[in-house]
Amino acid sequence: MDTVTDITLRTLAISGTATLLATTWSLPLAYRLAVKGPRTVAEALESIVGIPTVLIGLLLYLLFSRHGPLGPLRLLYTPQSIIIGESILITPLLIGTLHRVITSLYDTYGETAITLGATPSQARDTVLSEALPTIAGSTIMAFSRATGELGIALLVGGNLEGKTRTITTAIALDVSMGEFGDAIKLGLALLAILIITSILLNRFNKVSYR
Amino acid sequence: MRPAKTTLLFITGIAFITILAISPITIQNRETILYASTTTSLYNTGLLDYLASNYRKTIGEKVDINFIAVGSGEALERAARGDVCLVFVHAPRLEAKYLANGTLTHHHIIAYNYFAIVGPTNDPAGVNQSHNTIEAFTKIVKAGNEGKAIFVSRGDRSGTNLKEKEIWDKVGYVPSPDTDKWYIVSGQGMSNTLLIAEELKAYTLTDTGTFLKLKKEGQLPHLQILYTESPDLINIYSVYLVSTCEGRQRNVSLDFIHYIVNHQNLIAAYGISEYGQPLFYPAKDSIEWLQEKWSEITAQG
Numbered sequence: 406m407d408t409v410t411d412i413t414l415r416t417l418a419i420s421g422t423a424t425l426l427a428t429t430w431s432l433p434l435a436y437r438l439a440v441k442g443p444r445t446v447a448e449a450l451e452s453i454v455g456i457p458t459v460l461i462g463l464l465l466y467l468l469f470s471r472h473g474p475l476g477p478l479r480l481l482y483t484p485q486s487i488i489i490g491e492s493i494l495i496t497p498l499l500i501g502t503l504h505r506v507i508t509s510l511y512d513t514y515g516e517t518a519i520t521l522g523a524t525p526s527q528a529r530d531t532v533l534s535e536a537l538p539t540i541a542g543s544t545i546m547a548f549s550r551a552t553g554e555l556g557i558a559l560l561v562g563g564n565l566e567g568k569t570r571t572i573t574t575a576i577a578l579d580v581s582m583g584e585f586g587d588a589i590k591l592g593l594a595l596l597a598i599l600i601i602t603s604i605l606l607n608r609f610n611k612v613s614y615r
Numbered sequence: 616m617r618p619a620k621t622t623l624l625f626i627t628g629i630a631f632i633t634i635l636a637i638s639p640i641t642i643q644n645r646e647t648i649l650y651a652s653t654t655t656s657l658y659n660t661g662l663l664d665y666l667a668s669n670y671r672k673t674i675g676e677k678v679d680i681n682f683i684a685v686g687s688g689e690a691l692e693r694a695a696r697g698d699v700c701l702v703f704v705h706a707p708r709l710e711a712k713y714l715a716n717g718t719l720t721h722h723h724i725i726a727y728n729y730f731a732i733v734g735p736t737n738d739p740a741g742v743n744q745s746h747n748t749i750e751a752f753t754k755i756v757k758a759g760n761e762g763k764a765i766f767v768s769r770g771d772r773s774g775t776n777l778k779e780k781e782i783w784d785k786v787g788y789v790p791s792p793d794t795d796k797w798y799i800v801s802g803q804g805m806s807n808t809l810l811i812a813e814e815l816k817a818y819t820l821t822d823t824g825t826f827l828k829l830k831k832e833g834q835l836p837h838l839q840i841l842y843t844e845s846p847d848l849i850n851i852y853s854v855y856l857v858s859t860c861e862g863r864q865r866n867v868s869l870d871f872i873h874y875i876v877n878h879q880n881l882i883a884a885y886g887i888s889e890y891g892q893p894l895f896y897p898a899k900d901s902i903e904w905l906q907e908k909w910s911e912i913t914a915q916g
Contacts, residue, residue: 425630471697563683583806
């Protein structure tokens with residue numbers, strides 16, 4: 406049997422990894438878009454921040470399904486497939502929020518640094534270190550969205566006990582069984598995770614910003 | 616701070632280590648991993664996990680049976696796409712379509728019970744005194760039109776919902792929420808639909824397992840079973856092998872089916888200690904009658 410702790414730890418591992426993964430491509434991409442454009446790409450990504458998770462879940466399911474294009478990878482019903490799905494889900498959110506801040510910071514600090522003789526990579530480090538609070542904020546938002554999503558975990562993960570059962574799929578199952586009390590317990594665990602991560606990251610952020 | 620590139624590489628490293636670290640959850644050593652899709656109402660009774668854990672004890676090798684609990688339609692669609700080896704369902708009309716298109720083979724009826732018409736204790740429609748299911752539903756229509764009764768339908772093409780449609784077809788009147796004020800479509804699972812019926816003091820059609828569970832927990836004080844155990848209300852649970860399933864998984868699947876068919880005493884005893892009555896009747900003793908009933912239902916589809 407999966408305990409609340411098992412499910413919570415699994416959820417943390419899955420959505421945490423998805424957030425880290427998405428950050429590794431979203432940050433460079435957001436920086437590139439902010440400095441070189443095109444602006445329309447960033448705007449298009451911003452507009453799909455609210456994309457339904459169940460839609461991404463369905464598309465990925467068709468992709469990972471045995472006879473789907475990526476069927477041979479055998480990713481269906483694995484935690485990895487949820488990680489991939491969630492990292493795609495939060496990419497528009499990360500790029501959308503980061504790109505705006507980096508654009509304005511680059512105008513202020515980046516241009517100045519380059520005028521003062523900094524190389525592009527020195528200018529980048531300056532801008533990004535100024536952007537650190539926003540990067541942290543975006544990451545928290547992305548983590549929160551990944552942790553709270555249901556559609557992807559349900560469709561590609563399959564809500565398998567002991568393997569891919571996350572807090573949200575467990576809540577959905579409990580509700581379908583009429584076990585509202587258990588569902589609320591899991592809901593509180595979810596809220597606790599989100600609040601604690603937010604507090605920790607903000608604290609770390611203040612320390613490093615000083 | 617670190618230069619941006621180093622930091623990013625560092626984060627990427629952590630991400631990949633985590634991905635590798637959680638891999639052992641899925642890739643277990645030399646175990647046969649089996650996926651079975653099933654309907655939520657059946658999964659929620661716990662019967663399948665109970666059968667699987669008993670089966671695992673009897674065999675020497677390691678077999679990992681995973682149940683994917685979804686709606687009947689999705690359970691069969693996942694089978695059609697080859698993503699599961701076994702399907703446990705109770706929707707004969709839908710099953711027949713997937714048998715016909717070659718998705719499913721090795722059909723075995725494993726258990727049955729009866730759907731129940733539940734409703735408010737005072738039973739304004741008089742369902743309690745019906746002689747057959749059609750009469751019971753006709754009474755609900757009549758009382759509904761007089762403003763004395765409400766009926767909540769799941770409307771989600773689940774096995775239970777298909778049974779309800781099957782009965783309306785027999786009644787010769789198919790209600791619609793557009794024209795019949797007394798007919799409500801919840802679009803939700805059985806538990807939620809029962810809770811809606813409880814709130815509205817309405818009638819609904821339910822599987823016995825879900826009803827007894829919620830009733831026992833005290834969540835349905837105003838609802839009671841008014842009509843059940845009629846041949847029209849039979850609820851037939853079947854297992855199928857998915858034809859695309861191959862190799863070790865196919866052998867283990869067939870072996871598991873064989874085990875269930877031959878250990879019907881497990882099904883007969885399931886739930887008695889918890890609910891004071893069995894949740895399922897084993898299929899074995901009345902298999903011919905059940906096959907006849909099954910064919911009857913699909914022929915109407």
